[in-house]
Each structure stands twice: as structure tokens, then as C-alpha cells.
Amino acid sequence: MRTIDSADITTAPKRWSIIAAPSNDRETMPQHSRLQDLNSWVDAVAARTQPDRIVWCDGSDAEYHRLVAQMTDDGTLLPLNQDRYPGCYLHRSDPDDVARVEHLTFVCTSDEEDAGPNNNWMAPDAAHAKIDALFNGAMRGRTMYVVPYCMGPIDSPYARCGVEITDSPYVVVNMKLMTRMGDAALARIERDGDYVKGLHSTGTLDPDQRFIMHFPESLEIKSYGSGYGGNALLGKKCHALRIASWQARKEGWLAEHMLIVGVQSPAGDTHYLACAFPSACGKTNLAMLIPPASQPGWKIWTLGDDIAWLHLDDAGQLRAINPEAGYFGVVPGTNEKTNKNAFDTIRSDTIFTNVALTEDNCPWWEDKGEGTPATDWRGNPYSGDGPAAHPNARFTVRATANPVYSELAEAPDGVPISAIVFGGRRKQLAPLVFEAKDWHHGVMVAAGVASETTAAATGAVGVVRRDPMAMKPFCGYNFADYWAHWLSFAERSDTLPRVFHVNWFRQDSDGRFLWPGFGENLRVLRWIIGRCDGQLEARDTAIGHLPHEADIDAHDLDMAPGALETLLDVDMAGWDAEIAAVGEYLDAFGARVPDRLRETQLKVRDALKAVS
Ligand code: GTP
Ligand code: SPV
Ligand code: MN
DSSP, X not given: OOOOOHHXXXXXXXXXXXXXXXXXXXXXXXXOGGXXXXXXXXXXXXXXHOOSEEXXXXXXXXXXXXXXHHHHHHTSSEEOOTTTSTTOEEEOOOTTOSSBOGGGEEEOOSSHHHHOTTSEEOOHHHHHHHHHHHHTTTTTTSEEEEEEEEESOTTOXXXXXXXXXXXXXXXXXXXXHHSEESHHXXXXXXXXXXXXXXXXXXXXXXXXXXXXXEEGGGXXXXXXXXXXXXXXXXXXXXXXXXXXXXXXXXXXXXXXXXXXXXXXXXXXXXXXXXXXXXXXXXXXHHHTOOOOTTSTTOEEEEEESSOEEEEEOTTSOEEEEOOOSEEEEEOTTOOTTTOHHHHHHTTSSOEEESOEEOTTSOEEOTTOSSXXXXXXXXXSBOOSSSOSSOTTOEEEEEGGGSTTBOGGGGOTTOEEEEEXXXXXXXXXXXXXXXXXXXXXXXXXXXXXXXXXXXXXXXXXXSOEEEOGGGOTTTOSSOHHHHHHHHHHHHHHOSSOOEEEEEOSOOBOTTSOBSSOOGGGGHHHHHHHHHHHTTOOOOEEOSSOEEOOGGGSOOTTOOOOTTHHHHHTOOOHHHHXXXXXXXXXXXXXXXXXXXXXXXXXXXXHHHHHHHHO
């Protein structure tokens, strides 16, 4: 890869294709036949976007460090206090570009019905025309980076590759931390012959000229006008969820917004759980949980913190791989008590986005538990007004830096899943935990998940909305078809994982959390595992199986008297209204909603009517 200096810029020829490579860096790919399609696409993109130069990224550490040096020179990255945070940098994004933009995110299928009411839709031709016009000349004066990446272990049959073309070096270094990026991925692309094409430009950063477009039928993504996270790191939500969910439906697997965690008992058995919670609702925290002192002998292993690809193996066992190789995690709230593993992981070799700074140039965020902010996330002296770090400030760090990283995250076949856990952020109603009665009921519970919106997307925060399977922003096709796909797994296996629902976020009338959460969530995971092992009885209610209070280990818990009882209570009248609302929600998807889902919802409704 070439580094850029001012001499380069003044002398750069107008046409990218005739730049002579001054070093070992590659500006054109060897013309392997399987890569001809890639070369032609890169040529076509360059012809449209007119970059000053093209760099094919090899994914090496040297390349990463060269890009970091380049960005510290031009101010894109600010080095943090290198004594206390070695290898750590701060990036301040544009203040109008700090989160995913769901209203500007489109799924462009030939038939609008295929995208469904859960997605914004544009016809593919119109969408290409609209966004291509923005890409015209967009990279003039800039470098175009070609970033081959692999989602999943490089030798996994379940892994899939993509190539992101971007004009953002910040995106390139994030992709290096978040994916298996570079030469190994390119070799796999050559072998596979297919890959997802992602085109990205930060463009003008004008929110009125920002689009994140997906073309699942042609495996393309085009993203213009944002440099932030899920809008710009195209391997993540765009590829590994929206495009992959479409492919998964066609091919019989699932691409989900789920963490993957191994829970090892004192006896040494490990159960793997896949848990779907909406954005900023606790996946990273649960995936890296540290068992409290009251739970000796238990151990947690992180496989993934955001995305899981799930496949049935030949024996009908559901297995999960994490397509990612790093974490793009929420910074605020991370401290020694809540998530010490993350807190320690982000002490070195981390890119922080939109955190505040202390006087001595250390990163600072709300609830860090140490230091005081001198400069806010925008780079202004901190006034004491509002949060100093942006509520959606993020860290990017490689997964292997996590002290409890599971090496099985590299296993080509993934890990067997014992339980699937859904959850939402609900102040009221949803109990601490309950188990669905069977797979079909579990799919209904998941389709009815509701959660308060968070700062992970632009728009109002704290508004309860339906977020089925925590996939509202990420399902690349019609939810009605998605639910049918989920239901169809029962036809293919009779050993599917049990399905649960949890809620860490119940509050009392003063707005205090009823459940201590974080490490203490292990107590709930233990109940889930106890159920999977057939060791625990449960209370059968209209909404599902709830724990007997004595089966949640509450010893040494700092909780208000009666709190556990409240957390395990089922408010029948409240649930009656909730299940009716789920019915109305399903109605909005019309005749495509699978009958079986409707029948399950009606069955629960009737059971509630009988008791309330
Ligand atoms: P995305 O990366 O956006 O998909 O989010 P995530 O689901 O990984 O969320 P994360 O674990 O980063 O948590 C988001 C916020 O919820 C943080 O501020 C956490 O401190 C807070 N949080 C996580 N777990 C708990 C919990 O058990 N109880 C409470 N009260 N807060 C929690
Ligand atoms: C989320 O919003 O669910 C995230 C962050 O994990 S982003 O990569 O921006 O989608
Ligand atoms: Mn997420």
C-alpha cells in the first residue's frame, strides 16, 4: 500500500489508472480469471468516482500502522495518552453523523413486497440511479481503498466474503479490526468466485444526501454520505445481517443480531447461548460477563458480541459462528464493575469514536468510574451540560484482545447452541425471564419483542417499539417471510434449542432498575441452562414457563425486598393488552404472515383471556 504525501497530491495524474506504483504496493490486481469480475467492478467504480489513486489493501499490520500514521498526521485520528492507552486513538465523527440512520436505509428488491413493511424500499433501477449520481466524481482528490474481507473464520464453510470499496481510511482500519481483511480474504474470494460488492464514500456528510442502500438480488451495497459505524463498515450490519439474512433464507440458515456466549459450569460443561437484544441493550455486556464472587466456579467465554450466523448440522443441531473478528461496542457505561473485561480490553490498541477527553488526554465517558472530562466528544471544552461523551460513542477493538475470548470463535463449524434468548429494554411488563412453550411459541415471542429505542440509531430515544428478533433495522426482507423461515426450522430438526425471553431493564416507580444486571445476569443464565438440562421445573403461565422464585439463586444479591417477586410476576391484564398489540402488529404484514404464527398468537391471547 502507498502512503500519501503532499508531493503525491500535487503531482498525481488526473487519471488513476496510470499512476505508477512507487513501492511494493499494488495498484492493480494480478489478472486471475476468477478475479476478473472484481477487477472490472473496481475499474467501473473508479471510472465513476474518479479517485486520485487506488490502493488494494492487504490487511497487514504494517498497512494498518501506515494508515493510522497517515490519519494522525491529517487529524482524522488523535493519539490518546500513549503511556496509559498505548495504541489507542480518538476519532471524532461529524456531529451530524454519529449513529445508524434507519430512515435513510433502503432494501431495493424488484418486488416491493419482498422488502416488506419493515424496510424502506426503492426500486433497484431508481435506487442505483439516485445513488450513482452522488458517487459521480465523489472520490476526486481522494484515495480509493479496495478492502477484501471475510465474514467468519477464513476456512469455515459458513463464512462469506465481500469487498468494500471506500474512500475512508477510518473505515479501512475499522474493517481491519472487525473482519478477516486483506490477502487471505482475496484468496478465498478467488476460490469461492462470489462475494458481496460494497461501495462506500463519506461523500459530503450532508444528512440530506445520505443513503444506505442494499440490493440483495445482486449482492450489492451502496452507502453514501456517512462515515459512521453500521452505515459505513459494510461488512457488519449491511452485509452480515441485511444481505446475509436474504441469502440465509434462500439457503436455509439464519443471520441474526445475536451475541454468542459459552457458559461453563463448575463441573466443566459448557453451554453455548445465542442471544438477540436490540442495539445498545446489553449484548456486548452479556457476552463478556464476569461471574460475581457469589457464583464460584462459573466461567464465561465470548464467541461473539453482535452477530451470529446459525446453521443446522447433519444431526439437526443448530450451530453458530460469529462472522466478525472484532467488537464495535458502546463505550458509555463500561467500567470495572459493569464490564471489566471490556474495560481492560480497550486499554490498548483501540480506536475510540466520539468519546470525551480528560486533561491528560485519556478517553472519558459517562460512568467510566474514573477521571473527569475536560473536552467533550465534539472537541469543545466540556461545559458540564449534557453528556461529555456521545451516548453512542463506540470502541473498535480486535476480539482476540478480550481476556475471555473463546478460541472456538475460530472453529470452522462453530459451536452447538443450547438456547436462544431474546430480550428487550422494557421498564415494565416483561418479566426477568421466561421460557417459550415450544419453538413455534418462541418464534411468536420473538416476533413480539418490543424495546425502548436507544442512541444507536438517530431519532427519539426511549420510545417502546416492536423490534422482532432484535432485527427491525437489519432484516433484509419482509418480516412475514422471515417469520415463516424461522418457523420452518421445526420441520427440519426435532432437537432445536429452547427459546427464552429476558429483560434486564425493569424499573421501579422511581426509575431505578429492579434487577442489578451485568455480572448478576449469570443467575438468570443458570436458570436457562438448568431448564435446558431438564433439571428445573417451572411455573406454567399463559405467556410461557416462569421460574419458581426459589430457582433463581438470589443469595448475596443487593436487591430491594420483593423485587424478585415483582420481576417474576406476570401482569395478566398488561399481557392481555400486549398480546393484542402483537396481533395488530402482525396484521400490518397482511396475508404473508404465516398462519402458524397467527394461530400461536391467538392461542396465547385466549389463554390470557381465560385467566385475566
Ligand atoms: P449494539 O452494539 O448497539 O448492538 O449494543 P449491545 O446490545 O451490544 O449493547 P451493550 O452491551 O453495549 O449495552 C448497551 C448499554 O446497556 C450500555 O450502556 C450498558 O452499560 C447497558 N447495559 C448492558 N447490560 C446491562 C444490564 O444488565 N443492566 C443494565 N441496567 N444496563 C445494562
Ligand atoms: C448497532 O447499532 O446494533 C450496532 C452498532 O451494533 S452499528 O455498527 O452502528 O450498527
Ligand atoms: Mn448491534
